[in-house]
Amino acid sequence: MDKEDARYQKLEQLHERRKQVVRLHVRSVPVMQIVALTGLxxxxxxxxIDLFAAGGWAALKPAARGRSAGQGRLLKPEQEAFVRRTICDKRPEQLKMEFALWTRAAVMQFIEREFGVKLSIRATGEYLRRWGLTPQKPIKRAYEQRPEAVRQWLEHEYPAIERRARAEGGEIHWGDETALVNTDVRGRSYAPRGKTPVTLAVGGTRQKLSMISTVTNRGRANWMIIDGAFNHERLIEFFEALVADGRRRGQKVFLILDNLGVHHCKPVKAWLAEHQAAIEVFYLPSYSPELNPDERLNADLKHAIGTKVPVRTKAKLHAAANEHMAFVAAHPERVRSYFQDPFVRYAA
Structure with a gap:
């Protein structure tokens, strides 16, 4: 009879077989007869039998197989902590490395440079997974952005605007402009492995519109779709609509914009000076789009337009944009969700 190989048995099965052996042994069955009866x-x-003699029934439970946690690691715990902290706090370029992002290759090179320990790509990935680090699409941030200006905005300037709006019974709006094109197809499509799917070409019929919009943390959305150049005249037209809406609700408009040139031009400044009692405009730190909740509305709209069959005319693009914006305006909870992004939660 073929003998069972205990190495390939599950731990629970091996435990039960050991108990079977001991039960026969306790009944004084000879060892070779136990071998024949059990097939072991x-x-x-x-x-x-020896385990039972040394420690009783409890000693029969087999120990876990394989390496124990931490066995065989090439990095010491303090080295692991140092590498993880570096990845979280610094970019590779700050450490004079020729990598834009923390890839496995970059981490592997950093570990070899700092500690002389050469890991494989796979082992580096295992360390990253163990440290709770996952590959993610990074947020782009301009080199020109000044961190001290961002801190000043978050800690002093915006809280002051918020206090004024509350004291004067006003409402804070976050505004931005975006472009819409009918050729912007987004997302992924299933296809056989190795055969890249082809989207419907819109060749020769590229249509473009602009949109200016605002959102509030109370779930309100305002927008104006523009066919043609976006200039100070269209911006003032949008301001007038915002002011009219604010007057209907008895609220002054506190509008926060980025530093696009048209926002600072003389005609706009003159118009704002004349209507200061109804609307005031404030400006985000330069090169800081991630601080604007209205950017999330723009992304929402572009995703909605880009995941549908491309339209061929400007009128249909205008209608599709208006339809989605009307849907957004009818669902305040959707607008409020834009403010849950970690970078704009300060404005929620």
Missing amino acids: SYPTVRKA
């Missing part, structure tokens, strides 16, 4: 090898039977 002599070393396995002998080991079960």
Whole structure:
């Protein structure tokens, strides 16, 4: 009879087989007869009997197989902590490395440079996974952005605007402009492996519109779709609509914009000076689009337009944009969700 190999048995099965051996042994069955009855090898039977003799029934439970946690690691715990902290706090370029992002290759090179430990790509990935780090699409941030200006905005300037709006019964709007094109197809499509799917070409019929919009943390959205150049005249037209809406609700408009040139031009400044009692405009730190909740509205709209069959005319693009914006305006909870992004939660 073929003998069972205990190495390939599950731990629970091995435990039960050991108990079976001991029960026969306690009944004074000879060892070789136990071997014949159970189909186990002599070393396995002998080991079960010896374990029982040394520690009783509790000693029969097999120990977990494989390496124990941490066994075989090439990095010491303090080295692991140092590498993880560096990845979280610095970019590769700040450490004079020729990598734009923390890829496995970059981490592997950094570890070899700092500690002389050469890991494989796979082992580096295992360390990253163990440290709770996952590959993610990074947020782009301009080199020109000044961190001290961002801190000043978050800690002083915006809280002051918020206090004024509350004291004067006003409402804070976050505004931005975006472009819409009918050829912007987004997302992924399933296809056979190795055969890249082809989207419907809109060749020769590229249509473009602009949109200016605002959102509030109370879930309100305002927008104006523009066919043609976006200039100070269209911006003032949008301001007038915002002011009219604010007057209907008895609220002054506190509008926060980025530093696009048209926002600072003389005609706009003159118009704002004349209507200061109804609307005031404030400006985000330069090169800081991630601080604007209205950017999330723009992304929402572009995703909605880009995941549908491309339209061929400007009128249909205008209608599709208006339809989605009307849907957004009818669902305040959707607008409020834009403010849950970690970078704009300060404005929620």
